[in-house]
Amino acid sequence: MAEHVLDIRNLTVDYETRGTRRRAVDGVSLHVEPGEVLGVVGESGSGKSTIAQSIIGLQAPNAHILSGSVRLRNTELLGASKKMWRQVRGTRIGLIPQDPNNSLNPLRTVGASIAEPMLLHSGQQQGSVRRRVLALLEMVGIPEPERRARQYPHELSGGMKQRVLIAAAVALEPEVVIADEPTSALDVTVQRRILDLIDDLRSRMDTAVVLITHDMGVARERADRLLVMHDGREEESGPTREVLAIPKRDYTRTLIANVPAMALRTRPKIDVDESVPPLVEVRGLTREFARGRRSVPFRAVDDVSFVVPRGTTHALVGESGSGKTTIGRLLAGFDRASAGSIRVADHDVGSLRNGERKRFRRAVQLVYQNPFGSLDPRQSVSSIVAEPLRNFGIGSGAEREAMVAEMLDAVALPEQYANRLPRELSGGQRQRVAIARALVAEPDLVVLDEAVSALDVTVQAQILRLLEKLQRERGLTYIFISHDLAVVRQISDSVTVLKEGIQVEAGDTETLFTDPQHPYTQALLEAVPGWTLLGDPSI
Amino acid sequence: MIRSIWLRPSVVVSLLVIVVVASWALFPGVFASHDPLAGSPGEALQPPSGAHWFGTDATGRDLFSRVVAGSVHSLTGGAAAVTIGCVTGTTMGIVAGAVGGIVDDILMRIVDVLLAIPGLLLALSVVILLGFGTTNAAIAVGVTSVATFARLARSQVVEVRATDYVEAAFGSGGSFGSVLVRHIVPNSMAPVVALVALQFGSAILQIATLGFLGYGAPPPTPEWGLLIAEGRDYLATAWWLTTLPGAVVAAVVLATKGLSTTLRKVLG
Numbered sequence: 074m075a076e077h078v079l080d081i082r083n084l085t086v087d088y089e090t091r092g093t094r095r096r097a098v099d100g101v102s103l104h105v106e107p108g109e110v111l112g113v114v115g116e117s118g119s120g121k122s123t124i125a126q127s128i129i130g131l132q133a134p135n136a137h138i139l140s141g142s143v144r145l146r147n148t149e150l151l152g153a154s155k156k157m158w159r160q161v162r163g164t165r166i167g168l169i170p171q172d173p174n175n176s177l178n179p180l181r182t183v184g185a186s187i188a189e190p191m192l193l194h195s196g197q198q199q200g201s202v203r204r205r206v207l208a209l210l211e212m213v214g215i216p217e218p219e220r221r222a223r224q225y226p227h228e229l230s231g232g233m234k235q236r237v238l239i240a241a242a243v244a245l246e247p248e249v250v251i252a253d254e255p256t257s258a259l260d261v262t263v264q265r266r267i268l269d270l271i272d273d274l275r276s277r278m279d280t281a282v283v284l285i286t287h288d289m290g291v292a293r294e295r296a297d298r299l300l301v302m303h304d305g306r307e308e309e310s311g312p313t314r315e316v317l318a319i320p321k322r323d324y325t326r327t328l329i330a331n332v333p334a335m336a337l338r339t340r341p342k343i344d345v346d347e348s349v350p351p352l353v354e355v356r357g358l359t360r361e362f363a364r365g366r367r368s369v370p371f372r373a374v375d376d377v378s379f380v381v382p383r384g385t386t387h388a389l390v391g392e393s394g395s396g397k398t399t400i401g402r403l404l405a406g407f408d409r410a411s412a413g414s415i416r417v418a419d420h421d422v423g424s425l426r427n428g429e430r431k432r433f434r435r436a437v438q439l440v441y442q443n444p445f446g447s448l449d450p451r452q453s454v455s456s457i458v459a460e461p462l463r464n465f466g467i468g469s470g471a472e473r474e475a476m477v478a479e480m481l482d483a484v485a486l487p488e489q490y491a492n493r494l495p496r497e498l499s500g501g502q503r504q505r506v507a508i509a510r511a512l513v514a515e516p517d518l519v520v521l522d523e524a525v526s527a528l529d530v531t532v533q534a535q536i537l538r539l540l541e542k543l544q545r546e547r548g549l550t551y552i553f554i555s556h557d558l559a560v561v562r563q564i565s566d567s568v569t570v571l572k573e574g575i576q577v578e579a580g581d582t583e584t585l586f587t588d589p590q591h592p593y594t595q596a597l598l599e600a601v602p603g604w605t606l607l608g609d610p611s612i
Numbered sequence: 613m614i615r616s617i618w619l620r621p622s623v624v625v626s627l628l629v630i631v632v633v634a635s636w637a638l639f640p641g642v643f644a645s646h647d648p649l650a651g652s653p654g655e656a657l658q659p660p661s662g663a664h665w666f667g668t669d670a671t672g673r674d675l676f677s678r679v680v681a682g683s684v685h686s687l688t689g690g691a692a693a694v695t696i697g698c699v700t701g702t703t704m705g706i707v708a709g710a711v712g713g714i715v716d717d718i719l720m721r722i723v724d725v726l727l728a729i730p731g732l733l734l735a736l737s738v739v740i741l742l743g744f745g746t747t748n749a750a751i752a753v754g755v756t757s758v759a760t761f762a763r764l765a766r767s768q769v770v771e772v773r774a775t776d777y778v779e780a781a782f783g784s785g786g787s788f789g790s791v792l793v794r795h796i797v798p799n800s801m802a803p804v805v806a807l808v809a810l811q812f813g814s815a816i817l818q819i820a821t822l823g824f825l826g827y828g829a830p831p832p833t834p835e836w837g838l839l840i841a842e843g844r845d846y847l848a849t850a851w852w853l854t855t856l857p858g859a860v861v862a863a864v865v866l867a868t869k870g871l872s873t874t875l876r877k878v879l880g
Contacts (some may be wrong), residue, residue, distance in 0.1 A: 091616075405783060434785045447776040449795050460794075464785035510784065 076146070077104035078281040079128065079249045084141035086123050086132070097123045097136070099305040105249065105281040110272075112296025112313065113285045114328070116529035120305040121285045125253045127151075128283070129166055130158045145249065163190040167242030167280075169271070171254040173234035177226040183234075184210075184222030187241045194245055209240040213270055232263035236270065243274055250275075251283045256291070260392035260556065265600040268295055287529065289332040290559070290602030293317055301325050331534035333559035340541075342583070343566055345382040352517060352550045353381035353404070357413035360399050373399045375574040376413070381567070383517075386544070386551040388561040388582070390597070391571035397554045400571075401522045404552060405439040406430070418517055435465050438511035442523035444503035448495040454481070454506050455491040461514040480509045483546075484539060501532035505539070512543060520552045525560060537564055558601050562586050570594050617874060626870035629863050636683040646674035648681035648834050657850050667852040669842065678834035679857055685835045686816045686864070689750040693815040696754025698808055701761025706800070708762070709769030710792050720766065726759035735818060739827045746819075746835065749828040753818045757811050764807055768800035775799075802879035806872045813868030820861050836861050 086098040098120040105111045115121045126132040128143055130150060143150040145165060153161070162168075170176040177186055184206050191202045210218035213236040226234055235255065242250055252271060256264035272295060275282050286292050292299055292313070299316045301308040301324070308322045320326045358377045361370040374396040381387040389397040402408040404415060406422050415422040420433045441447035448457055455477050462473045481491060484505040495503055504524065511519055521540070525533045541564065543549060555561050561568060562582060569579040570593065578591040589595045617623065636643050646664075651671035660667045666675035708719040726734070738752035772778060773796055781791045816836075822828040823837025831838060836857050843853025 407779060407783070431785055434783060439780070439783050441776045441780065443776060447780050449777045449781070449799065451798050452794075460781065460786070461784040464787075464790065507780075510780070514785070 077144075078107055078146060079283070080104045080142075080144045081124070081128070082142045082144075084124065084127060084143065085139040086120070086127060087137045087139055088123075088133070089135045089137060094137075096305050098127070100141075101300075101302070101305075101307050102141075103283075103300050103307075103310070105283060107248070107281050108275060108279040109298065110275060110282040110284050110296045112292035112299045113283060113302060114287070114289060114292045114299060115302030116287055116328075116531060118304070119302040121287075121302050122253055123305075124302075125168075125251050125283065125285050128249075128251055129162060129168055160194075163247070164194045164245045165247050165249070167245075167247040167250045169235070169239055169242050169250060169252040169255045172258045173231055173238055174258065176238055177234055179226050182223050182225055183229065183237045186226075187222075187237065187244055190241065190244055205244070206240075209244055210237070212274075213237070213240045214266070215240075230263075231259055232267065235259060235263075235267050239267070239270060239274070243278065243280070246278055247280065249281045249283065251285070253285045254287065255284075257287070261558070261600040261602075262392065262596055264291075264602070268602075271295075288602055289328060289530065294602050301328065327531055331530045333530075333533075333537075333557065333563050340563065340566070340582075343382075343385055345385065349383065351380040352383040352418060353379075353387070353552070354416040355379050355400075355404075355413070356415075358400065358403065358410055358415060359412040360396070360403060360408065361411040372574050374403070374410075377569065377571070377574075377576045378413075379567075379569050379576075379579060381518075381550055381552065383550055384544070384548050385566040386553050386564055388553040388555060388565035388568045389571060390555060390558060390561050390568055392556055392597075394573060395571040396574035397556075397571050398522055399574075401439065401520045401552065401554045404518075405437050405520050406433060407439070431465070435461070435514050436516055437518045437520065438514075438516040439520045439522060440504075440507050440511050440524045442526055444500050444507055444527065445495075447507050448503055450495055453492050453494060454486070454498070457495075457506060458509045458513055461510060465514050467514060476513060477509075480513045483512070483543065484509045499532075500528055501536060504528060504532075504536055508536075508539070508543075512547070512549075515547070516549075518550045518552065520554070522554045523556070524553075526555065526557065533560070540564065558586075558597055570597070617877060620874075622870055623874050626867040626874070629867035630871065633683050633860075633864055634687065636680045637687045640680050640684065644674075644677035644680045646677040648673065648678045649832055657846065659850070660852055660856070666856045667850065669850075669853055670846065675839070675853065675856065678839060679836070679860055682834040682836045682839060682857075685746055685829060685833065686819060686861075689746055689753070689819040690812050690816040692747070692750040693753035693757065693819065694808055694812045696751060697757030697811060697815075698761050698804070700754075701758040702765040702804055704758070705762040705765025705767075706769050706792075706797060709766040709773065709800075710788075710796060716766075719762070723759045723762045726756075727763075731756040731818065732821065735822060736825075736827060739822060744827055744830065746829040746833070749819050749822045750815075752822065753815045756818065757815065760811065761804065761807065765800060765804055768803060769796055772796050772799045803876065805879060806876035809868050809872035809875055813865040813872075816868075817861060817865050 081101065081103045084098055084101050087094045088097050101124060103111060113121045113124060123132065123136065127138060130153065138151060141151065145161065150161065177183065187206045187209060188202050191197055191205060206222055207218045210221060215221050215233060215236055229237065255271065256267050259267065268291065271282060274280065284296055296313050298311065299313050300310040301316065303324050308324050309316060316325065317329060320329060356378050358374055359372065360374040361372050363370050377400060379387060389400055391397045399408065403410055406425060410423055417437055420429065420436065425433050458477045458480055459473050462468060462476060468476060486502060486505050490498065498506065525536050528536060537560065544551060553561065553565055565582045567580065568582050568585050570577050572593050578585060578589065578594045585594065589598055651673040653672050655668050655672040656670055658664055658668045664674050664676065666679060669675055704719050708716040734756050735752040738755050739748055742748040742751060778791060778795055781795050819828060820837030823835040824841045828837055829835040839857040840854050843850065846853050
């Protein structure tokens with residue numbers, strides 16, 4: 074029998090909540106060899122994080138491991154004593170957590186955080202630990218390690234924090250590293266560097282890596298073998314290329330088809346009638362935020378201009394801090410520009426008078442990123458969707474009811490959901506409600522602010538199809554704000570690429586994606602996981 | 613989950629205490645075995661027994677009947693105090709949080725001043741201004757809780773106001789008033805309801821304190837604080853005169869506290 078570093082057999086885990094049991098992981102087996110990356114892929118609720126927690130013995134208190142075995146070389150980890158766990162965690166198994174922003178102790182310097190496992194386990198001297206910390210920081214690509222080691226987590230960016238956590242995870246050269254969604258909280262260009270780093274460490278130290286991710290693109294690019302999870306069960310597993318090229322199961326096929334980076338662009342080119350003035354016209358838009366009395370104000374948006382013809386989708390793309398959300402709020406009239414102008418239909422958004430404001434509100438609607446925060450938790454679905462009708466005084470009571478029912482039908486929400494509360498709906502269903510609320514009063518323009526970013530890929534694909542269908546049927550115009558270039562390529566007709574508030578490139582989507590001019594656009598495109606493999610005929 | 617929380621032993625005991633005391637207030641005749649005001653000098657200062665559950669006082673009045681008769685003063689006083697505090701305080705808080713700007717500053721500085729004065733001292737000053745009596749004691753106690761309600765309501769409103777769904781409601785064409793009434797207030801009120809239960813207990817305690825100090829109901833009203841004050845002279849010989857009414861006050865206060873915690877869990 075071959076010697077696996079980590080060998081999980083038939084693992085079954087239940088969660089108990091309020092007396093009822095739910096199976097989270099159902100008879101899953103996996104193994105990893107030294108220097109190999111195993112990608113565990115699945116959507117939220119598929120049980121992939123539960124597997125990670127079981128490997129390192131940090132499962133939630135209401136988790137019950139019913140059967141199976143988790144072996145690290147010759148050591149059985151299930152049912153291990155606390156003392157044994159202390160000897161295993163950090164030294165033999167390292168963990169790279171999901172969100173770097175709350176995984177470091179804010180009261181300790183990052184150097185102290187990295188040194189902690191070494192001081193606890195290896196019994197090295199202070200001086201040699203210090204040298205090792207600096208060497209590790211240098212290895213994970215942090216410039217000026219001496220200075221950084223003395224800094225506190227809040228002084229570092231998200232990507233830097235994740236590097237620090239990686240340094241801490243590999244400090245004692247563990248045999249296995251578990252990376253639980255290591256980059257989902259980071260921007261694409263940062264994500265790419267972090268994944269490169271994990272790759273590099275694996276080949277240098279011959280570590281086995283369990284890479285847990287919801288992102289098929291990441292898995293495709295980085296994993297040697299894949300394990301596809303669905304509802305706690307193994308759907309299929311095998312070498313990455315085989316699984317992706319000849320998926321055996323329907324679920325895997327759907328999952329692959331729904332990854333925007335792997336889907337083909339199907340959007341037809343829309344012929345714009347040049348004689349009709351565009352619906353949206355943004356000229357020299359600038360928004361400054363004051364920071365204290367003396368210093369120069371911060372420019373979140375700096376001289377941005379674009380036009381959007383009626384019935385088309387214009388995308389605003391950029392990483393965090395690029396000013397894209399600020400532009401969205403300016404467009405929806407929730408914020409005032411410092412300079413420049415926005416015109417939507419016949420409204421000058423900068424100078425709306427009271428009566429006009431209400432007409433403008435009806436013409437422009439905003440859909441938010443987080444479907445959990447944008448719906449009033451105390452109101453039923455039908456009353457949420459009916460609210461714009463009530464406010465704008467559209468229709469009588471009975472007519473409104475009919476319009477709400479029709480709208481819910483248009484966003485494919487079954488009738489019986491009308492009386493439910495938001496908390497009884499899934500993320501995708503909530504986003505459908507938010508879209509229904511935005512569309513019910515028949516606006517001209519809908520600003521979609523990262524409207525699909527919080528959703529699983531299959532749900533994301535459904536919502537994107539829904540948005541396209543509604544656009545065709547109702548002649549809607551969309552402003553699509555996103556950090557995800559693959560999604561943007563699928564849904565938009567024209568794009569503005571933003572970096573730190575400045576528009577670096579703009580134009581027709583297909584042209585911009587096939588022939589990016591600006592180095593930043595090129596870097597963004599290359600960083601999309603799975604992008605470089607697009608033209609690879611062997612997959 | 614809601615059902616199981618209400619069935620926890622501590623919650624059941626809390627509810628039981630409140631139900632018993634409330635029935636004392638509503639139907640004193642059913643529970644009191646004697647006239648709370650008429651004494652029989654022959655039975656003075658008797659320890660608790662089958663005939664007199666809580667014993668008798670210096671003039672031979674049945675202490676249990678007096679405690680039962682006093683419950684109505686404490687409960688109505690507590691309810692009045694909480695109503696005053698909750699209505700004024702919450703209104704101030706909602707206005708401050710929703711309007712913001714200079715209105716917020718002015719209202720919250722008033723609240724700061726109220727909070728800076730110790731509660732009992734404030735209550736005493738109000739009683740001295742308004743005159744003695746059960747009603748005025750309730751008003752005084754109500755004034756002391758205005759600041760607490762105002763702070764809580766304001767912080768809730770400020771938090772809810774910043775949510776996406778409130779902005780979305782404005783985006784759906786809602787006016788300031790309609791968004792306030794439909795979205796902001798309903799989503800801010802859960803902790804305020806829990807605070808009502810909590811403040812009810814401490815209002816009863818404060819009213820009893822005022823009664824004890826002689827600023828509340830005049831004798832021979834069987835007000836709880838007054839009962840304890842009267843029993844003080846016999847502390848060495850008749851322990852039950854202070855201990856048993858004191859225990860009743862403590863039980864009610866603890867029960868409302870338990871209820872408040874439960875409400876916060878259920879509503880929150």
